[in-house]
Amino acid sequence: MLKIxxxxxxxxxxxxxxxxxxxxxxxxxxxxxxxNGAGKSTLLKSIMGLxxxxxxxxxxxxxxxxxxxAEEIPYYGIGYVPxxxxxxxxxxxxxxxxxxxxxxxxxxxxxxxxxxxFPALKSRMKQKSGTLSGGEQQMVAxxxxxxxxxxxxxxDEPSEGLMPSIIETILETLEKLKTxxxxxxxxEQKIEGILRVSDSIAFIENGFIRAESxxxxxxxxxxxxxxxxxxxxxx
Amino acid sequence: xRKKSLFYSLMLHGGILIILFxxxxxxxxxxHSSVSxxxxxxxxxIGYNFLLGYTGLMSLGHAMFFSAGMYSMGLGIYYLDLSPxxxxxxxxxxxxxxxxxxxxxxxxxxxxxFLIVTLMFGQTFYLSILYFSEFTFGxxxxxxxxxxxxxxxxxxxYLFSDxxxxxxxxxxxxxxxxxxxxxxxxxxxxxxxxxxxxxxxxTQLLGYNVFxxxxxxxxxxxxxxxxxxxxxxxxxxxxxxxxAEIHHSISPLLWTLLGGVGTLMGPLLGTGIMYYLIDFISExxxxxxxxxxxxxxxxxIWFPMGIMGTVRKKWFKWLP
Numbered sequence: 015m016l017k018i019x020x021x022x023x024x025x026x027x028x029x030x031x032x033x034x035x036x037x038x039x040x041x042x043x044x045x046x047x048x049x050n051g052a053g054k055s056t057l058l059k060s061i062m063g064l065x066x067x068x069x070x071x072x073x074x075x076x077x078x079x080x081x082x083x084a085e086e087i088p089y090y091g092i093g094y095v096p097x098x099x100x101x102x103x104x105x106x107x108x109x110x111x112x113x114x115x116x117x118x119x120x121x122x123x124x125x126x127x128x129x130x131x132f133p134a135l136k137s138r139m140k141q142k143s144g145t146l147s148g149g150e151q152q153m154v155a156x157x158x159x160x161x162x163x164x165x166x167x168x169x170d171e172p173s174e175g176l177m178p179s180i181i182e183t184i185l186e187t188l189e190k191l192k193t194x195x196x197x198x199x200x201x202e203q204k205i206e207g208i209l210r211v212s213d214s215i216a217f218i219e220n221g222f223i224r225a226e227s228x229x230x231x232x233x234x235x236x237x238x239x240x241x242x243x244x245x246x247x248x249x
Numbered sequence: 250x251r252k253k254s255l256f257y258s259l260m261l262h263g264g265i266l267i268i269l270f271x272x273x274x275x276x277x278x279x280x281h282s283s284v285s286x287x288x289x290x291x292x293x294x295i296g297y298n299f300l301l302g303y304t305g306l307m308s309l310g311h312a313m314f315f316s317a318g319m320y321s322m323g324l325g326i327y328y329l330d331l332s333p334x335x336x337x338x339x340x341x342x343x344x345x346x347x348x349x350x351x352x353x354x355x356x357x358x359x360x361x362x363f364l365i366v367t368l369m370f371g372q373t374f375y376l377s378i379l380y381f382s383e384f385t386f387g388x389x390x391x392x393x394x395x396x397x398x399x400x401x402x403x404x405x406x407y408l409f410s411d412x413x414x415x416x417x418x419x420x421x422x423x424x425x426x427x428x429x430x431x432x433x434x435x436x437x438x439x440x441x442x443x444x445x446x447x448x449x450x451x452t453q454l455l456g457y458n459v460f461x462x463x464x465x466x467x468x469x470x471x472x473x474x475x476x477x478x479x480x481x482x483x484x485x486x487x488x489x490x491x492x493a494e495i496h497h498s499i500s501p502l503l504w505t506l507l508g509g510v511g512t513l514m515g516p517l518l519g520t521g522i523m524y525y526l527i528d529f530i531s532e533x534x535x536x537x538x539x540x541x542x543x544x545x546x547x548x549x550i551w552f553p554m555g556i557m558g559t560v561r562k563k564w565f566k567w568l569p
Binding site for chain 2: 043062064083084085087088089094100101103104105109112113114116117134162176228
């Protein structure tokens with residue numbers, strides 16, 4: 015289990031996360047919702063060691079990983095798909111994926127597994143990733159994070175700027191990953207998508223976790239959606 | 250790299266090197282010497298490009314590496330009676346040492362801070378040469394000519410100042426640098442360096458310790474530059490502080506920008522154009538730098554990614 019226990023994080027002296035506690039279980043998706051600036055991306059960056067955790071800790075299967083260097087975190091089995099894809103545009107798709115294979119020891123099986131999740135990439139392997147469409151770039155970014163064969167995957171707004179059919183592909187992939195026992199912490203703005211695939215939902219506001227729920231409860235009582243995200247879920 | 254791209258690339262670069270080899274038989278004496286010098290300076294620029302073009306680290310202190318190689322070779326021959334070849338080996342080892350010391354400090358910074366630190370290191374080295382002028386001969390520098398043992402090839406005696414030796418040693422150095430750079434850049438290591446250039450934090454988040462890779466790139470770059478400096482001193486028999494001054498750090502940056510950052514032959518092309526541009530215009534006017542500056546501005550407007558970089562982007566995507 016990926017356990018976030020009472021963590022607080024700062025940018026310079028500004029506290030962005032306050033006493034945040036969450037749990038991501040294997041084979042489950044925890045959706046994290048909140049308005050812009052609520053601290054969603056900062057939470058993912060804190061787990062990945064990009065933002066310093068000033069109190070509390072993050073542990074993976076009871077081993078504390080907060081305080082480790084960012085390059086050490088993937089070796090614990092945590093993959094990260096950042097907001098805005100962040101590919102290596104001058105490298106081919108194949109090279110982007112191979113970059114992700116370091117942790118899993120450049121295994122061909124892992125590459126085959128990743129390509130089975132994103133078959134559309136097979137015909138793009140020799141293409142520079144900077145020349146791909148936004149949807150294809152998102153697939154590469156997700157595929158690259160999966161190349162480390164993660165036990166847990168952190169995804170920051172994977173549907174941002176994508177057309178509905180691509181979002182559907184991404185959501186289907188997340189559902190497949192659940193069946194393969196990968197735990198996912200999903201930050202999203204698209205409410206319908208997150209409600210469809212998540213097992214539980216947490217709401218963050220001003221760096222505090224304000225409420226925790228699940229899609230079924232939110233269908234019956236959508237008040238937290240309106241209160242913390244500003245939208246009403248369709249019944 | 251696809252097989253077809255690799256084939257085209259081999260043909261182009263092999264062709265350029267063969268043309269350079271054949272040129273020595275037809276060039277008049279003045280241009281023979283100029284092309285020798287261009288090849289040495291281009292080797293220096295290839296070293297610079299290894300750091301800037303492939304790893305994304307811009308330095309303003311590379312004259313330190315160039316002059317460290319040059320002075321270690323020259324002073325080694327002068328004070329320690331080293332043979333020219335041992336002098337080269339000594340400068341090679343000294344360049345690695347200087348690069349490692351420099352890298353372990355400078356790479357703790359990034360961006361503009363890195364640029365400033367490299368500038369400060371470069372200037373400190375330059376001022377140190379002047380400060381210890383009793384040992385280094387300060388501003389005057391010194392000529393190596395009479396201290397250099399002749400070279401024996403197939404039993405025949407040659408001087409390093411012999412035009413044929415000078416030309417072919419310069420070409421050999423260029424060839425070695427092109428081969429090493431190509432080998433590294435086609436290997437997974439090269440891909441990691443490019444990934445760091447494209448997105449350092451993302452590379453780190455895939456489990457790569459970017460400090461070590463940047464350190465490696467800096468040591469390769471510094472060593473390339475140092476050995477180029479040593480070779481320059483050996484073939485042109487002069488060791489002087491001119492090569493440690495700030496302009497000698499800016500020059501490889503301009504050559505690389507003009508030729509194409511992150512391209513294999515860009516540094517050679519940029520160095521050649523700049524060398525002959527200055528050579529040609531300085532014969533016409535004393536204010537040649539004004540004209541050179543204007544020409545450079547126009548070239549950057551037409552070729553915003555450098556000549557080879559723009560050619561690669563617009564026409565020949567297979568160019569390495």
